[in-house]
Amino acid sequence: MSAGTYTPRPGAAPLPRMIAAQTALETRMLLRNGEQLLLTVIIPTLLLVLFSAVDIVDTGSGASVDFLAPGILALAVMSTAFTGQAIATGFERRYGVLKRLGASPLPRWALMTAKTLSVLVTEVLQVLLLTAIALALGWSPQGNPLSVLLLLVLGTAAFSGLGLLMAGTLKAEATLAAANLVFLLLLVGGGVIVPLDKFPDAVQSVLGLLPISALSEGLRDVLQHGASMPWADAGILAVWAVLGLGAAAKFFRWE
DSSP: OOTTTTOOOOSOOOHHHHHHHHHHHHHHHHHHOHHHHIIIIIHHHHHHHHHHHSOOSOOOSSOHHHHHHHHHHHHHHHIIIIIIHHHHHHHHHHTTHHHHHHTSSSOHHHHHHHHHHHHHHHHHHHHHHHHHHHHHTTOOOOSOHHHHHHHHHHHHHHHHHHHHHHHHHSOHHHHHHHHHHHHHHHHHHSSSSSOGGGSOHHHHHHHTTSHHHHHHHHHHHHHTTOOSOOHHHHHHHHHHHHHHHHHHHHHOOOO
16 A cells, blocks of 8 residues: 555546536526426426417417427527526525635636536427427427527527526516516517517517527528528527627626
8 A cells, every 4th residue: 555545635626527517416406496397398388288279379371389389499498598597596696606606616607607508408308398299289390400409509598698697787586577577578579479470560670689589480480491591590699699698798796
């Protein structure tokens, strides 16, 4: 036995291991939260089943599920990357969790990376569940899966930036109220369930610039109409992603 065999080796774990551990923790916390599950899984699922089975909204020619499924996928991304992340991060900031984690060996940028990876893991589960339900309801998706993936990634970046910006600048209670209000408003006016062409022309031009509208319409162009890549919608999402993430990085307050 050589000297120093049992000598302690204090120090931080390798950075990739720390990020992976924090990502797993963030994902478990999200999946154990009943309110988060209601927002990210149950509400999108109920909306998909209800509006596909009952002819409440005129979605145009074709099966209702072909119109609704892309919009519900966009809603799932928004609910996780924006609403859920904003509320959870806002209360972590209020209770000093972020401040304590910021003083740990895990760098602050790595903590935000772990939160983003947790969002992506949750979204994968959402997409798989909603896709299975939509297929069972008779959905016939078209288009290039790579185009769908790019739109989902851009949408996640856009909504994550906006969610972190809200959580890092407003008080937790204000974030809770504002995030839920924005969720409801964009659910109604973002082309998720109600087609944008049902709104007045002047309103359509404004609503079309929203990230939820760009994501839902972009996914619909690919999955319902078989378009190769809706670059205009992707460009809108990219602009929102740059603005949101840039503003969050600049104005986010850890205390």
